[in-house]
Amino acid sequence: MEEVFKGSFTQQEPIPEAGIEAALAVLRHGRLHRYNVAEGEVAETALLEEEFAASVGAAYCLAVASGGYALATALRACGVGPGDKVLTNAFTLAPVPGAIASVGAVPVFVGVTEGLVIDLDDLAAKAGQADVLMLSHMRGHVCDMEALTALCAAHGLTLIEDCAHTMGAAWNGTPSGRWGKFGCYSTQTYKHMNSGEGGLLISDDAEAMARAIMLSGSYMLFDRHRAAPPPETFARIKYETPNVSGRMDNLRAAILRPQLADLDRQCARWNALYAAMEDGLADTPGLTRIDRPHAEQFVASSYQFLLLDWSGPAIEEVLARCARRGVELKWFGADEPHGFTSRYDSWRYAPSDPMPASDRVLRGIVDMRLPLTFSTDDCAQIARIIRAEVGAVWQAGVAAQ
Numbered sequence: 001m002e003e004v005f006k007g008s009f010t011q012q013e014p015i016p017e018a019g020i021e022a023a024l025a026v027l028r029h030g031r032l033h034r035y036n037v038a039e040g041e042v043a044e045t046a047l048l049e050e051e052f053a054a055s056v057g058a059a060y061c062l063a064v065a066s067g068g069y070a071l072a073t074a075l076r077a078c079g080v081g082p083g084d085k086v087l088t089n090a091f092t093l094a095p096v097p098g099a100i101a102s103v104g105a106v107p108v109f110v111g112v113t114e115g116l117v118i119d120l121d122d123l124a125a126k127a128g129q130a131d132v133l134m135l136s137h138m139r140g141h142v143c144d145m146e147a148l149t150a151l152c153a154a155h156g157l158t159l160i161e162d163c164a165h166t167m168g169a170a171w172n173g174t175p176s177g178r179w180g181k182f183g184c185y186s187t188q189t190y191k192h193m194n195s196g197e198g199g200l201l202i203s204d205d206a207e208a209m210a211r212a213i214m215l216s217g218s219y220m221l222f223d224r225h226r227a228a229p230p231p232e233t234f235a236r237i238k239y240e241t242p243n244v245s246g247r248m249d250n251l252r253a254a255i256l257r258p259q260l261a262d263l264d265r266q267c268a269r270w271n272a273l274y275a276a277m278e279d280g281l282a283d284t285p286g287l288t289r290i291d292r293p294h295a296e297q298f299v300a301s302s303y304q305f306l307l308l309d310w311s312g313p314a315i316e317e318v319l320a321r322c323a324r325r326g327v328e329l330k331w332f333g334a335d336e337p338h339g340f341t342s343r344y345d346s347w348r349y350a351p352s353d354p355m356p357a358s359d360r361v362l363r364g365i366v367d368m369r370l371p372l373t374f375s376t377d378d379c380a381q382i383a384r385i386i387r388a389e390v391g392a393v394w395q396a397g398v399a400a401q
């Protein structure tokens with residue numbers, strides 16, 4: 001009998017009991033707005049910012065409404081405006097070029113390597129076109145951050161990091177998000193902490209963070225923040241910075257604080273699932289696993305492999321066969337965008353020159369989620385199914401040649 005996987009690739013774990021308790025307390029007192037505090041009370045949102053800043057060693061942190069909002073706010077706080085070009089990854093998710101477009105700026109896409117990170121040679125070639133790089137650590141793949149930051153310094157590029165997939169990850173011991181002027185995180189359901197929607201922004205730059213706090217809609221209540229620059233930083237900025245409302249509320253922060261306290265343990269569980277996938281797919285003919293450098297301390301909430309140089313129909317055949325056996329794979333190579341997979345050439349508001357080497361990689365990327373509701377046995381079974389179906393299509397292809 002052919003085995004069929006019965007789990008759900010989109011089922012997250014429940015919110016921890018401590019988060020549910022904290023959320024109920026907020027609901028019972030009714031002070032959901034972050035600046036609505038009782039005498040002597042510190043808002044959950046302010047506490048979350050303080051705790052998140054401490055967890056990554058950042059001077060400042062701001063909680064906001066979404067990851068995409070965090071990205072757009074970082075751009076605005078860096079002075080990016082209409083007509084400016086912003087370098088970003090060709091392999092990323094739609095909210096990244098979307099954040100750039102939301103401030104009237106224009107994305108310039110930089111290629112992707114077979115290691116699924118930004119192509120530093122392509123970045124060097126395009127660095128002269130922009131002042132800002134919005135680096136997306138897409139699907140948790142972290143590039144050589146020493147080389148990247150050296151390149152940014154050499155070309156005068158301001159770095160903003162999209163850490164939607166790298167909360168808890170690091171390069172050579174320095175957390176992702178700590179290499180640039182801003183690090184931007186998402187707490188949307190499919191990321192590493194789940195508040196439905198939400199985002200976090202970190203920085204060590206007092207002026208830039210003061211601008212971000214004003215932008216988020218702090219009115220003149222910035223002194224109620226605990227991970228903010230000192231009030232004197234706001235002296236001029238408070239008059240100059242528009243309010244682009246996008247705050248986080250106390251209910252979401254209450255749900256997130258216990259999850260942050262448990263993040264390291266969760267990251268270790270994700271990586272155990274990833275290791276089970278890696279073991280199960282080792283030496284599968286036709287399938288390329290992604291090389292993870294030793295310096296990369298990744299957090300794997302998803303798994304990618306490459307079917308490099310396979311034809312479109314052959315990849316679709318693998319996806320269909322796996323789907324029949326309960327294994328939901330996503331393909332970044334399809335010509336039409338589906339679900340969350342879209343490619344730089346499907347974002348037609350941001351025309352780009354073709355990138356043949358990157359297109360070859362993008363055409364081969366197969367992607368799946370690894371929710372923590374899976375066990376390592378589940379992952380071993382998923383890997384057996386993928387291995388068998390990739391093998392069957394590969395054999396047929398080899399036989400046909």
Ligand SMILES: *Cc1c(COP(=O)(O)O)cnc(C)c1O
Pocket residue numbers: 066067068069092093095096136137138139162164165186187188197198199
């Ligand atoms: C989810 C995601 C975002 C945006 O996060 P939202 O909270 O959904 O706005 C940004 N970048 C990447 C790579 C993402 O996956």
